[in-house]
Amino acid sequence: MIRYAIAPRREAFSPFVKDIQTYFEAPGTVITQKRNIIKILSFMKQKVVVKSFKIPNPINRFAYRFIRASKAKRSFVNATRLRELGISTPEPIAYVEFFTPLLERSYYISDYFDFDFEIRAVLKDPHFPDREAILREFAHFSWQLHQKGVYHIDYSPGNVLIKKEGDRYHFSIVDVNRMKFITYTDDLRFKNLSRFSATQQDTDFIAKSYAQIAGIDTAYAVKTLRHYHQKHQQYLQNKKRLKKYHRTNS
The missing domain is CATH 1.10.510 (Transferase(Phosphotransferase); domain 1)
Structure with missing residues (x-):
């Protein structure tokens, strides 16, 4: 099962979001590859950052399915709130969760911030x-x-x-x-x-x-x-x- 949300006015990213696992395996720039993997990818000639969260332990897999929001969803919700408050964070595009039936993979997608x-x-x-x-x-x-x-x-x-x-x-x-x-x-x-x-x-x-x-x-x-x-x-x-x-x- 897949569960996701796409930010308003970012519906053009729907194909990317729904097939995120395929896109994430495509060549891209790896920012970090420790507990979580963060990559810079391109979709419709636009740079995006995708964070793939590590598969949680069994207790958290259950909790993220039935009790509390996953890290990917929290990233999306918090980034949206920050921008509403006028605090800069890369613009959120979407979050995606995959369940079988507990949480397996989750991804947070945002715009790329071209920092120095x-x-x-x-x-x-x-x-x-x-x-x-x-x-x-x-x-x-x-x-x-x-x-x-x-x-x-x-x-x-x-x-x-x-x-x-x-x-x-x-x-x-x-x-x-x-x-x-x-x-x-x-x-x-x-x-x-x-x-x-x-x-x-x-x-x-x-x-x-x-x-x-x-x-x-x-x-x-x-x-x-x-x-x-x-x-x-x-x-x-x-x-x-x-x-x-x-x-x-x-």
Whole structure:
């Protein structure tokens, strides 16, 4: 069984959506091939991005069939909501799910966003051109997300895309299947910013820039972001040690 939804005014993609499994196996540019596979494909001379989600475990296959929305559907719904809020994310085209009778394969299809670099590149390179301006605009973009109640659970360096437009920078977010729409506390604002691996100098700069925009005490902003950033880095280190332990003892 197939279940899908196509965005309004994108009905021309119906043949692509209904035969997505065939199209996905066609030659294309692979963006990532880890847990999920993301490819750039072409349909009607238009670049699109297709994300094929890993087949879930049996419990989630049942849940995605009868209880809750799949990651593909959540991606489509969240992207639609973001754009309604005026937050940039590649325009959603469709999602597709295949059941036998539980969920087997699912796909999320969106327009291709022609970005110049990820925020990751800026954080990794201390000599990145116009670095301070980009980080300042990143803080402003993050504040806009928070003001509109967007809590991107995977708000991390690889999921913030940037395109230079004149002397300004346009930010767009991807990987939006894990997302909540909430009312923020000041504490939660900085917790949401903590997944970005950065030096303490950069973390402090982002915190101060955000505080200035949001009208929050600067000392509090720096202290809170440092706390959550260190906590997240410790979590990553523990996770890495655990993986190494399992590899050594398997």
